[in-house]
Amino acid sequence: MHEDRGRGFVEVHVATPVEICAQRDPKGLYARARRGELQGLTGAGGEYEPPLAPDLRVGPADTPAAVAGRVVALLTLAATTAR
Numbered sequence: 001m002h003e004d005r006g007r008g009f010v011e012v013h014v015a016t017p018v019e020i021c022a023q024r025d026p027k028g029l030y031a032r033a034r035r036g037e038l039q040g041l042t043g044a045g046g047e048y049e050p051p052l053a054p055d056l057r058v059g060p061a062d063t064p065a066a067v068a069g070r071v072v073a074l075l076t077l078a079a080t081t082a083r
Helices: 018-023 029-034 064-081
Strands: 012-014 056-058
Touching: 018 029, 056 064
Parallel strands: 012 056
Antiparallel strands: none
16 A cells, blocks of 8 residues: 555564563553453454564664664655655
8 A cells, every 4th residue: 555655664563572561551451451351452362473574673672762763764764765
């Protein structure tokens, strides 16, 4: 669909262990899933396959500022190569 519209596409994988996701979950979705109140949550019973070759992979050790800079650089590169 992106190619049909002449738009680029980049894939960013936020590679964070499910334990950290549960600790940082402001809506309590992981706790609800553990109690059986929520089905199919990714990482808590729902199937998940990480991307094989994302354009960028970030993790919990990366600072928000560093991630933002890497994302902007990736988007800038994608925009210039798509022309």
